[in-house]
Amino acid sequence: MNAEASKETLIEQIIERELAMFLATPNEGGPSACQTRPQSFRLMRWMNHCTHDTATLESYLHDLEEAERNGRNVMIEKYARMDDRIPPLSHNPLLDIIAEAETAFLSEAAASYPHAIRQNGDGAFRLYLRCELETLSDRTLECYAEELARARREGRNPAVERYDRLWKRLGEGSLADYENKLAAQQQ
Secondary structure: OOHHHHHHHHHHHHHHHHHHHHHOOOOOOOOOHHHHOHHHHHHHHHHHHOOOOHHHHHHHHHHHHHHHHOOOOHHHHHHHHHOOOOOOOOOOOHHHHHHHHHHHHHHHHHHHOOOOOOOOOHHHHHHHHHHHHOOOOHHHHHHHHHHHHHHHHOOOOHHHHHHHHHHHHOOOOOHHHHHHHHHHHOO
16 A cells, blocks of 8 residues: 555544544534534545644544543544633643644635635634644644644645645645636636
8 A cells, every 4th residue: 555545544544533523522402513414524624634644643543542442532522622611631832832833824825825715713723723632642742743843844834735635625626726716706
């Protein structure tokens, strides 16, 4: 199996575990709209993971397997943290470093592709990401932080890379193609 196929297999294993946890997450008032669309969940989580390197993916898969063995649902934990219903799950300084880096990458991407990448506020994105990061092991946080630092050194933007892969997967061509298409529609 080649490296890309192996990486896709890791991503699929991660997403199926995440989806099971997501679908088991209670929601006040019954299932949320996004819980009724597992294919959309799979696509968005694929987008989230598609730029991670193999070390980060393997570490995160291990985190999920360990959570399952311990009866933890990381989705419940993430949403409980977002609603400030439970105390912080971690105080690792990498949480803020990663959240700040990803927020900066997304802001830069949205500035370059304002039609194809829309932000719903840096604060909401950062809160969501920060709470999700709290569910990760220190080992996974270290891998994630290193891959973001490497992207910055190499002049890459993971947010641009994610959206480029998303639009290609959806048949819209590249991110630049989709941006041009949307810009032309608004004229």
